Amino acid sequence: MQMPIPNAAVLDKKQHIVHRLLTVLPKEAVISDPSQTRAYECDALTAYRCSPMLAVLPSDTEQVSDVLRICFEEGVPVVPRGSGTSLAGGALPTADCVILGVAKLNDVLETDYDNRLIRVQSGRTNLSVSGAVEEDGFFYAPDPSSQLACAIAGNIGMNSGGAHCLKYGVTTNNLLGVTMVMMNGDVVEIGGSHLDAGGLDLLGVICGSEGQLGVVTEATLRILHKPVAARPVLIAFDENEVAGACVADIIKAGVLPVAIEFMDRLCIETSENFAKAGYPDAEALLIVEVEGSEIEIEEQLEKIIAIAERHNPVELRQSNSEEESAKIWLGRKSAFGAIGQISDYMCLDGTIPVSELPFVLRRIGEIGEKFGLRVGNVFHAGDGNMHPLILFDANKPGDLERCEEMGAEILRLCVEVGGCLTGEHGVGVEKRDLMFDQYNAEDIEAQLHVKDVFDPKWLLNAAKVFPLTATETRRNAS
Amino acid sequence: MIPTSELELVEAIKSTSEPVRIVGGGTRQGLGNTVKARESISTSALTGITLLEPAALTLVVRAGTPLADVQKALDLENQQLPFEPMDHRALLGSAGASTIGGVVACNISGPRRISAGACRDSLIGVRFVDGSGNVVKNGGRVMKNVTGYDLVKLMAGSYGTLGVMTELSFKLQPKPAEVATIKIHDVDDVTGVAALSRALGSPNDVTGTALVDGTALIRVEGLPKSVKYRTKALKDIFASQNVSVENDPVKSNGIWAAVGDVSELAGCRGDIWRISVKPTDGPVLVAKLRAAGIDLKVHYDWGGGLIYLRVNDDLNLRDHLAGFAGHATLIRGTGAGAIAMPPQNALVAKLETGLRAKFDPRGILNTGIMG
Numbered sequence: 001m002q003m004p005i006p007n008a009a010v011l012d013k014k015q016h017i018v019h020r021l022l023t024v025l026p027k028e029a030v031i032s033d034p035s036q037t038r039a040y041e042c043d044a045l046t047a048y049r050c051s052p053m054l055a056v057l058p059s060d061t062e063q064v065s066d067v068l069r070i071c072f073e074e075g076v077p078v079v080p081r082g083s084g085t086s087l088a089g090g091a092l093p094t095a096d097c098v099i100l101g102v103a104k105l106n107d108v109l110e111t112d113y114d115n116r117l118i119r120v121q122s123g124r125t126n127l128s129v130s131g132a133v134e135e136d137g138f139f140y141a142p143d144p145s146s147q148l149a150c151a152i153a154g155n156i157g158m159n160s161g162g163a164h165c166l167k168y169g170v171t172t173n174n175l176l177g178v179t180m181v182m183m184n185g186d187v188v189e190i191g192g193s194h195l196d197a198g199g200l201d202l203l204g205v206i207c208g209s210e211g212q213l214g215v216v217t218e219a220t221l222r223i224l225h226k227p228v229a230a231r232p233v234l235i236a237f238d239e240n241e242v243a244g245a246c247v248a249d250i251i252k253a254g255v256l257p258v259a260i261e262f263m264d265r266l267c268i269e270t271s272e273n274f275a276k277a278g279y280p281d282a283e284a285l286l287i288v289e290v291e292g293s294e295i296e297i298e299e300q301l302e303k304i305i306a307i308a309e310r311h312n313p314v315e316l317r318q319s320n321s322e323e324e325s326a327k328i329w330l331g332r333k334s335a336f337g338a339i340g341q342i343s344d345y346m347c348l349d350g351t352i353p354v355s356e357l358p359f360v361l362r363r364i365g366e367i368g369e370k371f372g373l374r375v376g377n378v379f380h381a382g383d384g385n386m387h388p389l390i391l392f393d394a395n396k397p398g399d400l401e402r403c404e405e406m407g408a409e410i411l412r413l414c415v416e417v418g419g420c421l422t423g424e425h426g427v428g429v430e431k432r433d434l435m436f437d438q439y440n441a442e443d444i445e446a447q448l449h450v451k452d453v454f455d456p457k458w459l460l461n462a463a464k465v466f467p468l469t470a471t472e473t474r475r476n477a478s
Numbered sequence: 479m480i481p482t483s484e485l486e487l488v489e490a491i492k493s494t495s496e497p498v499r500i501v502g503g504g505t506r507q508g509l510g511n512t513v514k515a516r517e518s519i520s521t522s523a524l525t526g527i528t529l530l531e532p533a534a535l536t537l538v539v540r541a542g543t544p545l546a547d548v549q550k551a552l553d554l555e556n557q558q559l560p561f562e563p564m565d566h567r568a569l570l571g572s573a574g575a576s577t578i579g580g581v582v583a584c585n586i587s588g589p590r591r592i593s594a595g596a597c598r599d600s601l602i603g604v605r606f607v608d609g610s611g612n613v614v615k616n617g618g619r620v621m622k623n624v625t626g627y628d629l630v631k632l633m634a635g636s637y638g639t640l641g642v643m644t645e646l647s648f649k650l651q652p653k654p655a656e657v658a659t660i661k662i663h664d665v666d667d668v669t670g671v672a673a674l675s676r677a678l679g680s681p682n683d684v685t686g687t688a689l690v691d692g693t694a695l696i697r698v699e700g701l702p703k704s705v706k707y708r709t710k711a712l713k714d715i716f717a718s719q720n721v722s723v724e725n726d727p728v729k730s731n732g733i734w735a736a737v738g739d740v741s742e743l744a745g746c747r748g749d750i751w752r753i754s755v756k757p758t759d760g761p762v763l764v765a766k767l768r769a770a771g772i773d774l775k776v777h778y779d780w781g782g783g784l785i786y787l788r789v790n791d792d793l794n795l796r797d798h799l800a801g802f803a804g805h806a807t808l809i810r811g812t813g814a815g816a817i818a819m820p821p822q823n824a825l826v827a828k829l830e831t832g833l834r835a836k837f838d839p840r841g842i843l844n845t846g847i848m849g
Contacts, residue, residue, distance in 0.1 A: 193803060195754055
């Protein structure tokens with residue numbers, strides 16, 4: 001992984017920068033000792049590590065503004081960091097950067113049930129946003145797998161999804177407004193408690209901009225009343241293709257489940273050995289979840305089961321209790337952990353048109369054979385967001401590189417069939433160099449225009465998202 | 479100019495040295511600030527559905543395609559655009575056939591915006607030609623996509639100022655099998671909006687919440703048993719009020735089409751303002767305007783957060799909105815010389831100006847329409 005050469009002039013004035021930061025932050029909020037900055041050397045993409053020059057932990061918007069203004073004046077690169085759970089290396093430091101962590105910004109500022117919104121500081125974790133309103137029967141819908149740890153700031157940066165976005169949408173569909181600090185320290189309010197922008201939809205382009213346009217310090221989020229109940233059904237097939245066809249038929253029939261999850265044989269077996277959820281011996285397994293009152297759940301399940309039965313499932317397991325529902329989900333929720341027990345793995349995130357599922361699954365199998373690596377598939381089938389898990393041995397020289405090469409080939413396949421490189425994890429550094437496989441030079445240039453306007457000196461997280469060759473002139477001009 | 483292909487559109491933009499007005503079907507020409515341009519570019523020849531894949535809930539369509547054609551094609555598959563775009567013709571007194579590109583350019587949504595999101599939320603991909611004649615694509619045809627910046631959202635509601643859209647992709651929705659409307663009669667604004675808030679804050683998946691002529695309207699859609707169940711649940715919530723239910727789907731659809739199109743204000747004389755605020759601020763704001771002696775007729779949608787006002791006096795309504803977060807647009811009339819589109823604060827305006835300068839450096843596309 002190539003990263004820009006650290007700016008020697010910036011490294012040379014480290015002490016001066018520390019001194020200036022200490023004029024706006026308390027001592028404990030400025031981390032400069034290399035033994036401590038190492039804690040920030042990577043995020044959840046642990047294959048790449050680099051200690052930052054400094055890390056700072058401001059505790060309000062004003063402090064974030066002061067920090068960014070100083071870094072702007074000194075020409076210091078800044079990498080914003082939520083909770084560090086990015087699978088794409090979105091928070092990977094450069095050696096000459098200041099890591100700006102929002103971990104101390106974790107207050108709830110306002111809950112408003114009449115208007116169905118909550119305003120929080122951006123370092124608050126995803127799950128604790130729902131936690132703040134669940135006693136009153138409400139929840140925040142986007143539910144990335146890392147929701148226990150991941151911060152709203154990172155969710156906004158990556159436009160995070162989750163298992164239930166088939167019904168509720170992703171972060172951008174649930175974000176009403178932000179307070180954002182620009183790289184020069186200006187504080188801008190965009191959106192709020194009303195719907196839709198009066199001018200250009202800046203909120204729309206900020207969400208998913210991977211911390212490159214500004215640092216979001218506060219967010220207004222849409223909350224919803226919890227459904228009365230939810231219930232999954234497990235449907236197992238002896239062919240991937242049939243499972244794929246079943247997904248298409250369910251969607252076409254006009255039922256919109258909240259989630260349709262898919263697991264292939266490797267994932268079924270591995271998670272079964274690990275979690276003992278009682279999964280059947282099958283090639284493919286779907287978990288379809290519906291929500292509502294008892295009568296509504298039954299009405300939807302009736303339709304789904306009728307469709308599934310036309311595809312001759314090897315097993316169709318309904319849940320009769322909370323415990324049985326939990327057991328159906330157990331294997332799926334344990335899948336990543338279970339794979340992690342048996343091997344190192346790389347998790348991909350390409351999205352494909354749902355109709356291409358059978359073809360893509362077959363091709364992934366063939367690509368795995370070509371590279372001599374095993375691959376498991378566990379993903380959100382309803383929206384085509386795949387998560388192929390490529391198994392490799394991190395201690396075996398050359399295996400990581402082979403795995404990355406294979407990952408790139410799978411992602412190119414996703415693009416070829418009309419999909420994209422990443423559905424919910426973000427580009428980060430991980431998929432940065434594949435961007436030209438999806439977009440041509442003009443497409444990329446249009447995106448760079450946006451960065452030019454928000455961060456003209458290209459200091460914010462500038463080594464991410466776009467191939468370095470495409471941004472070199474701009475980064476070096478600053 | 480009426481380019482018949484994206485390539486011709488590129489040529490048209492590259493070869494012009496003058497400001498141009500971007501035209502779709504012309505039904506929403508009255509929206510936005512006045513554009514000073516002698517030339518126009520029409521998307522009316524860029525038509526046709528490129529891809530309709532019901533099993534993936536996906537539609538890809540060229541920008542000049544009439545909305546009616548899109549809806550007809552979706553009807554055959556029992557699917558729909560989730561955001562229920564409103565028809566502006568009666569309100570603006572315009573004629574013609576709305577295009578899907580025009581809907582996107584103005585980010586037009588209807589009553590279902592409250593549950594299914596705005597036009598911008600269903601839009602998943604876009605192709606456009608920017609002000610320099612570059613063809614740009616962003617997003618694609620899959621509903622989960624975080625590959626690079628989301629220019630799709632930026633283009634929705636950009637009124638053609640960043641580029642002329644040529645092709646659009648949408649996430650679709652199955653058409654509901656049933657629909658019912660719960661009516662709460664004889665409510666004042668405060669009680670009515672409170673009822674809408676209560677419905678939206680319940681677990682009943684409400685897909686429409688309006689307050690028109692003293693009647694609060696609440697819509698539920700879905701499978702038959704589910705609609706029946708939720709209708710009863712909502713009736714029970716408002717049992718102490720004067721409640722009736724419209725179970726006839728044709729009549730219900732008529733009610734919501736009229737809500738979306740703001741039909742009851744269309745025939746009125748006077749200015750029409752459109753205001754977006756926090757829902758509970760809606761009745762407070764209206765009471766304040768009434769207290770100031772302004773002659774109003776009011777239409778609430780989106781749980782009270784979207785307000786259409788017919789104002790008989792010639793005045794700039796924005797002078798009376800201090801203290802309310804949100805924005806006000808002059809849809810029709812003179813507004814005592816007010817500009818139509820809401821002005822932005824200095825920092826946001828600077829970002830918008832910066833973006834326009836990048837996407838349209840010569841400043842020729844619908845110049846000034848947004849401010």
